[in-house]
Amino acid sequence: xxxxxxxxxxxxxxxxxxxxxxxxxxxxxxxxxxxxxxxxxxxxxxxxxxxxxxxxxxxxxxxxxxxxxxxxxxxxxxxxxxxxxxxxxxxxxxxxxxxxxxxxxxxxxxxxxxxxxxxxxxxxxxxxxxxxxxxxxxxxxxxxxxxxxxxxxxxxxxxxxxxxxxxxxxxxxxxxxxxxxxxxxxxxxxxxxxxxxxxxxxxxxxxxxxxxxxxxxxxxxxxxxxxxxxxxxxxxxxxxxxxxxxxxxxxxxxxxxxxxxxxxxxxxxxxxxxxxxxxxxxxxxxxxxxxxxxxxxxxxxxxxxxxxxxxx
Amino acid sequence: xxxxxxxxxxxxxxxxxxxxxxxxxxxxxxxxxxxxxxxxxxxxxxxxxxxxxxxxxxxxxxxxxxxxxxxxxxxxxxxxxxxxxxxxxxxxxxxxxxxxxxxxxxxxxxxxxxxxxxxxxxxxxxxxxxxxxxxxxxxxxxxxxxxxxxxxxxxxxxxxxxxxxxxxxxxxxxxxxxxxxxxxxxxxxxxxxxxxxxxxxxxxxxxxxxxxxxxxxxxxxxxxxxxxxxxxxxxxxxxxxxxxxxxxxxxxxxxxxxxxxxxxxxxxxxxxxxxxxxxxxxxxxxxxxxxxxxxxxxxxxxxxxxxxxxxxxxxxxxxxxxxxxxxxxxxxxxxxxxxxxxxxxxxxxxxxxxxxxxxxxxxxx
Numbered sequence: 001x002x003x004x005x006x007x008x009x010x011x012x013x014x015x016x017x018x019x020x021x022x023x024x025x026x027x028x029x030x031x032x033x034x035x036x037x038x039x040x041x042x043x044x045x046x047x048x049x050x051x052x053x054x055x056x057x058x059x060x061x062x063x064x065x066x067x068x069x070x071x072x073x074x075x076x077x078x079x080x081x082x083x084x085x086x087x088x089x090x091x092x093x094x095x096x097x098x099x100x101x102x103x104x105x106x107x108x109x110x111x112x113x114x115x116x117x118x119x120x121x122x123x124x125x126x127x128x129x130x131x132x133x134x135x136x137x138x139x140x141x142x143x144x145x146x147x148x149x150x151x152x153x154x155x156x157x158x159x160x161x162x163x164x165x166x167x168x169x170x171x172x173x174x175x176x177x178x179x180x181x182x183x184x185x186x187x188x189x190x191x192x193x194x195x196x197x198x199x200x201x202x203x204x205x206x207x208x209x210x211x212x213x214x215x216x217x218x219x220x221x222x223x224x225x226x227x228x229x230x231x232x233x234x235x236x237x238x239x240x241x242x243x244x245x246x247x248x249x250x251x252x253x254x255x256x257x258x259x260x261x262x263x264x265x266x267x268x269x270x271x272x273x274x275x276x277x278x279x280x281x282x283x284x285x286x287x288x289x290x291x292x293x294x295x296x297x298x299x300x301x302x303x304x305x306x307x308x309x310x311x312x
Numbered sequence: 313x314x315x316x317x318x319x320x321x322x323x324x325x326x327x328x329x330x331x332x333x334x335x336x337x338x339x340x341x342x343x344x345x346x347x348x349x350x351x352x353x354x355x356x357x358x359x360x361x362x363x364x365x366x367x368x369x370x371x372x373x374x375x376x377x378x379x380x381x382x383x384x385x386x387x388x389x390x391x392x393x394x395x396x397x398x399x400x401x402x403x404x405x406x407x408x409x410x411x412x413x414x415x416x417x418x419x420x421x422x423x424x425x426x427x428x429x430x431x432x433x434x435x436x437x438x439x440x441x442x443x444x445x446x447x448x449x450x451x452x453x454x455x456x457x458x459x460x461x462x463x464x465x466x467x468x469x470x471x472x473x474x475x476x477x478x479x480x481x482x483x484x485x486x487x488x489x490x491x492x493x494x495x496x497x498x499x500x501x502x503x504x505x506x507x508x509x510x511x512x513x514x515x516x517x518x519x520x521x522x523x524x525x526x527x528x529x530x531x532x533x534x535x536x537x538x539x540x541x542x543x544x545x546x547x548x549x550x551x552x553x554x555x556x557x558x559x560x561x562x563x564x565x566x567x568x569x570x571x572x573x574x575x576x577x578x579x580x581x582x583x584x585x586x587x588x589x590x591x592x593x594x595x596x597x598x599x600x601x602x603x604x605x606x607x608x609x610x611x612x613x614x615x616x617x618x619x620x621x622x623x624x625x626x627x628x629x630x631x632x633x634x635x636x637x638x639x640x641x642x643x644x645x646x647x648x649x650x651x652x653x654x655x656x657x658x659x660x661x662x663x664x665x666x667x668x669x670x671x672x673x674x675x676x677x
Contacts, residue, residue, distance in 0.1 A: 033457060079650065089653030092401045092457060096601055097650035104642035105342075111637040112346040122633065221639075222591060229461040236458070274476075276469040283462040290459065291452040 002142050004254075004261045007214070012253030013151035014210045018231035019238065019245045020158045021202030026240060027162065028195025029175040029188075030084050031304045033095025035203045036228025037102030038073050040220070042204025043211045044106045045072035047218055050131025058134040062146065065131065065208065073204015074197050076102065081196040085189055088306035103223040110220045124220045132216040147209040152246075154202065159242040171195055175300035178307045188307050206231070214260065226283070230256075233286040239298045251289075255282040317666060324608030327658045328617065331606060335648035339640055347635040354631040358641055361627035369508060376509030378619075378626050380583050383519045384409070385618040387574025388600025390526050393609045395567040397530055399543030402564060404445050404460025405571040406597025407467035412438035412572025413579050413594075414471035417586055420496035421478035421487050427496050427580055434576035435569045441467065442568020446561035456564070464593045476588045484589040490582045498580045515577035520615065522570070527611040539563055571597060595642075599625070602645045605652035621645050 018035050025032040032038075045068035053061055079098055083089040107124045114121040137144040162168040173181040174191040182188050210227055211218040234252055238245030259278035262268040316322055336355065343351035357364055362374035388405050395402035402408075415437035416430040425433070445463060448454040479486050489496055498513035506512070530536040542549040542559040550556045574596070578584060603621050607613030628641030 083650070083653050087654055087657045089656070093601070093605065094650060094653045096401075096403060096598070097646050097653065100598055100602075101643065101646035101650060104639050104646050107639045108342065108346075108637050108643055111639070112635070115635065115637075119634065122637070124637075225591075226461055226465050229458055233458055233462070236455070274473050276473045280466050280469045283465045287448070287454075287459060287462045287466075290454045290462075291448055294453045294455070297453060 007257030008253045010213045011256040012249040013147045016151045016249040018206035019234040021199035022235045025195045025199035027172045027175045028192045031091045034098030037098040038203035039207030040102040041076040042069040042073035042207035046208030047126040050128035054130040069204040069208035070201045074200040077200025106220040127217045129216040327655045331651040339644035357630040358627035376507035376512045380511045382622040383515045384574035384578040389603035389614040391567045391570035393604040398539045398563040407464035408438040408568035408571040409575045410467040411441040412575035416576040431576040434572045438572020439565040439569035442564040446564030450557035450560045485585040511581040511583040523611045602649045
């Protein structure tokens, strides 16, 4: 039971961080389908710091790996920013390309690094045993992860940013009606860049959190198993509102956690369902939930439409 | 020359070539950064693929292998471009491909069906699987990209579960099709002798015919016109009396059928077996996105772009693995997809350059 709560909280933290990133980006008018890719890149940054700088004092190392994940996430999200904001590219296509590129590039990079260190090592794995320990406080078998409070702080900050702040309200205006926003002197390009970069930072953090969830060794060939898209589903279920997104993230986190821990529940283990059923669960739940909640969508009106000064 | 450049087909071709060259250049730079010494040799290995084999016989055989894998890629790219013409981004093609693979393999190995029924079953199952995305989109307004991704994962785990019943006891792979049920293998119609390769089958001419058929369906039939109209403006299409919900579902069913047929065209050649423990969705459907856009969203173009993408993907396995990894070709093809996002911009620039030089000419006259 404790394990279930632990996994639920940690997966919910991942989904929450990434979904908030997607939420800010969409409020600025850019659909960020590249979240999955940004997660991989952010995870790579964090994993590199954790495996290379594990001799540093814990607080410094934790901070550095968080910063690395944020920085790489933001850097990678620039690919979306340049294409979608300045070149009016198809945002779905660009996001898909980013997802494919991230996994391929991370694999090539990590393999090259491993091979350079040891000519016989052609794996795409990075190990971070000591690094992971610094993120975790063990309370009677419950692995408390610093990402859990971080995710809660992120919800509060995003809420304050979007609804209690001039900048956030301006950003949201650009996702609803960019031409109207521009007419009152708001720089739509700047606002959309801000949205994309913040989403990059949050998704990068989410990626780091994801690889810290249960293991201390990550194989970058595997990417992040559709978590970027689950996060988008969380965002839609949460109707683009931070508070609701938090609740949605908990629900999805629970189902994801079940696939890791169902063996610990006698009544579930007794059903003798194949483990694949549990692996499918979060995705099935996601589909059902979306089927019921998408009809009355509160999506930002101008999301996905390139900003053109000339149109009204 | 200028007249030629004005034609949209030529523009699309030039834009694709620019994307390819830039993609290869970036791949080369990545290799240079990893290790400058073998980079030039390796990038040529990627571009050459089967041409780098020493013996003519082997070259032909490897050409056949690339061809066999190009066929499902053509089908996947047709699947994606068909949906895209109707304004739908069918990223779920990867899952529909999995559904098709699962159906034809189980029918062949579990029930001992012969090749044609297996293939038809794959088409039907994949069409239904695509139809789910369509239903969700049409009646529940679910974004097709998200539902497509979810169904990709659901399909993968379902296929793993179902195909576990027909796998070898000692390995995670399904049984050999050519040993268990040779009748389920696609007929070779003599192509195996031509290529010295038993996996080259009827799938090759069939895929080419289907590419032409998709072109005709989209551009020369009433259904194609209605579907494209729905894609351009859903509300206008409804106003003109077209059943837009039916069109959305129909599109995704056809799109799914194409992807499923592609899977049957690969797995029923005996070239590949399904690995029942695989933890990621086969890349074929995603590479189909690259091929579709690189081919300028034209069915005939996608034949060539699919061949190119598969060519460099296979070429990637020839790089010197002491320094590099074969995923370098994934990097190249994903960079190409990214650059395809700029095609509109490239075309715009081309048109602007043409009209500017024409203006100058006008002034002189």
